[in-house]
Amino acid sequence: xxxxxxxxxxxxxxxxxxxxxxxxxxxxxxxxxxxxxxxxxxxxxxxxxxxxxxxxxxxxxxxxxxxxxxxxxxxxxxxxxxxxxxxxxxxxxxxxxxxxxxxxxxxxxxxxxxxxxxxxxxxxxxxxxxxxxxxxxxxxxxxxxxxxxxxxxxxxxxxxxxxxxxxxxxxxxxxxxxxxxxxxxxxxxxxxxxxxxxxxxxxxxxxxxxxxx
Ligand code: ADP
Ligand code: AMP
Numbered sequence: 238x239x240x241x242x243x244x245x246x247x248x249x250x251x252x253x254x255x256x257x258x259x260x261x262x263x264x265x266x267x268x269x270x271x272x273x274x275x276x277x278x279x280x281x282x283x284x285x286x287x288x289x290x291x292x293x294x295x296x297x298x299x300x301x302x303x304x305x306x307x308x309x310x311x312x313x314x315x316x317x318x319x320x321x322x323x324x325x326x327x328x329x330x331x332x333x334x335x336x337x338x339x340x341x342x343x344x345x346x347x348x349x350x351x352x353x354x355x356x357x358x359x360x361x362x363x364x365x366x367x368x369x370x371x372x373x374x375x376x377x378x379x380x381x382x383x384x385x386x387x388x389x390x391x392x393x394x395x396x397x398x399x400x401x402x403x404x405x406x407x408x409x410x411x412x413x414x415x416x417x418x419x420x421x422x423x424x425x426x427x428x429x430x431x432x433x434x435x436x437x438x439x440x441x442x443x444x445x446x447x448x449x450x
Contacts, residue, residue, distance in 0.1 A: 241324070244352065255372075261317075264314060264318045268322045268323040330422055350432055357409060
């Protein structure tokens, strides 16, 4: 099963993608996590990506596509994957469709986690991220068992540099102009499913399972 998570930054794509990946035994592929791992490791890709990410801008398509296309050929992708944060532009969606078509494959579902902008800032300011395993928490809505420590791998949780309110505003602006058009794109492709992302994490996941099962 091949799934794309759509939605604004902070809508809960990563939170739901992790649950989907666990339940269906497919990898969770987050371009944001891959960029952050590269930034942490100080790779040339990470250095280039950081300048865009810190400003709330998208990393250029060319760089993003180079990074992600390689990932699909890994053995763990044989039974599908859940994509979180990719594609984020029409050219990325078209490049993905083209590469899948060449292999006779296609995306099964594009799930839009719908959350209005006014809820997003609150979610981002309370978000705490694990840069080691990609775990995502919220100080109020989804706290870890031990304050500041990742439940899954025990690493320290951090407030992401790009979750500052001024950067979040820019990211929302970029989302509406470059990423939101993908909702229509996947709607036209007949694979769009929308879930109400303002509900509790468990309820959002139940709605997603009802679509996928
Ligand atoms: P995205 O991957 O779309 O950027 P995340 O999954 O990282 O979003 O979620 C953003 C923040 O909101 C995190 O702190 C997360 O714990 C919290 N969150 C996710 N889903 C919900 C929900 N349904 N209700 C409340 N908070 C949520
Ligand atoms: P995320 O973890 O999905 O919130 O992504 C964090 C940041 O990484 C985004 O604000 C972008 O700057 C960058 N990024 C992640 N995925 C992509 C993508 N598919 N295309 C361009 N930039 C991306």
